[in-house]
Amino acid sequence: MQDKNFTDIAALKNELLCAGWDEVACKVYIKSIRKQSISFTGHTTAITKNSFDKMCYLIGSELYTRMFKAAHFSPLQKLSLILNQLNAKIDVNGFLQISGEYRLDPAMPPHAYFLKYFRKLVQRAFLQKSLKDYVQNNGQTAKTAMKVHLLRSYIDKNNIEFVQQNFIGKNDFEKLLQYAKQAKIKLDYSTAANYHNRYLTNNRFFYPQNMKVQVTKSSRMSEFIVDLKDGHFVSEWQVYKYNTDGTVDSDPRHYNLQQSGEIANTESFNYGIPHGRYPSIFFCDNHSHYRLDVWHPVDPLIRNTITNRKNTYYWKTEKSYYWKTEKSYYVKDKEANYAGNYADVVKNGKRDYEAWRQVPDSKKAAVYLDFLEYCRRRLPLQNPGFAKYVKRIGN
Known part of the structure; x- marks a missing residue:
């Protein structure tokens, strides 16, 4: 938008059309302006660029x-509209850089209607195949699919900052609980956090360091990774450096492998609906999470480098403690049919979190091994969480 005053509807409409909106969207905006008793006729009050920005x-x-x-656009066109408004471009390192005057609303909560609607658009635009498959087909759809995959990290950033800046608590987890209480929503802890508990291959996996929390309990849309030791968020955005022009420094050579755990274990906004313990109330095909979130296009080079199994040293994922059968919907996951040593200690929220934190650090490895065996003995019953395990051994 040019830095000028709008003195009539025609001028305003032209600015909106230049920003990619259609006639219907323009009418919605103009109607909203009129409701605020702002006139565009004659020499009455004008709308300045600053006030337009805010709205x-x-x-x-x-x-x-x-x-x-x-707006009368197709789902794919609506996704492209946002990407164009954000001036979203993929740099030489495969990182999505955004710039310009448009930005995600910092007042938008992680359970916002807009995010639900945006998520549904992604499901409708990429309905038949995985995002990875769409990218491999080339063309404009492929470019949009790639950018949509990468855009999720900016949604994560907005979600994290919303919780950190608007709620009070000793740590991020307490703030997250306050947000859920104020918004009157329930959080979900049921989906496995293997991919957010990676460890360097020159080390051993002893026990989970992080837990996964998703918003809400039924949709499992927005995602937060919480450090079990101090309750702070684990996120790539707390590691990234910035260039002088405000863009993210995406060169993997500028990051130390040993200090990149938060990039490896970062959160990830879900376009599909993950399979958790509780059913979703939203219609979605059974494989949406795997099509849109698991079978995704390549990550930016900075993350792909530190998690690449072809490297001698990389951030490795521990496999789950249970076996999967050929009938499982996880069958396309290459690691799905192998039992490992991973079990979430947190499955029921704060009571599991607090129970685990009460275990002395010197005893955590031994206690976790016993908890792991406890979970295995319960199969095919699900992992009940650490608090129930503690209650059992205390009786």
């Missing part, structure tokens, strides 16, 4: 959401 440049805001939903 229209925040992706996910109430007004933006109304315009976005009303």
Whole structure:
């Protein structure tokens, strides 16, 4: 948008059209302006660029959401609209860089309607194959699929900052609990956190260092990874450096492998619906999580480098403690049919979290091995969480 005043509807409409909106979205915006008793006729009050920014440049805001939903575009076109407004470009290291005046609304919570709607658009735009398959087909759809995959990390960043900046607590987990309480939503801890407990191949896996928390209990859409020791978020965004122009420094040579655990174990916004303990109330095909989130295109070079199994040293994932059968929906997961030594200690939220934290660090490895065997003996029953294990051995 040019830095000028809008003195009539025609000028405003032209600016909106230049930003990629259609006639229907323009009508939604103009109607909203009129409701605020702001006139565009004659020489009455004008809309300045600054006030326009507040109402229209925040992706996910109430007004933006109304315009976005009303626009007569296909799901793929709506996804492209956001990417264009963010000036989203993939750099030489495969990292999505965004710039310009549009940005995600910092007041948008992790359970926001806009995120649900955006997620549904991704499911509809890429309905038949995995995101990885769409990227391999080349063409404009492939470019959009790749950028959509990479955009999820910016949604993660917005979610993390929303919780950290708007709630009070001794650590991030306490703030997350306060957010859930105030929003009157339930959190989910049921999906496995193997891929967020990677360890360097020159070390051993002793026990989980992090837990996964998803919003909400039924949709499991937004995701947070929490350090079990100090309750702080584990995120790539707490490691990244920035260039002088404000872009992310995506050169993997500028990051130490030993200090890149948060990049390896970072959170990931879910376009599909992960299979957790509780069924989703939203319609979605049974394989959406694997098509859109697991079988995804290549990650940026910085993360792909530190998690690549072809390297001598990399951040490795421990396999789950149970076996999977050929009938499982996990069958395309190359590691799915092998039992490992991983079991989540947190399955029921704060009570599991607190029970695990009460175990002295010097005893955690031994206690975890006994908990692991306890979980194996219970098969085919699910892992009940660490608090129930503690209660059992205490009786």
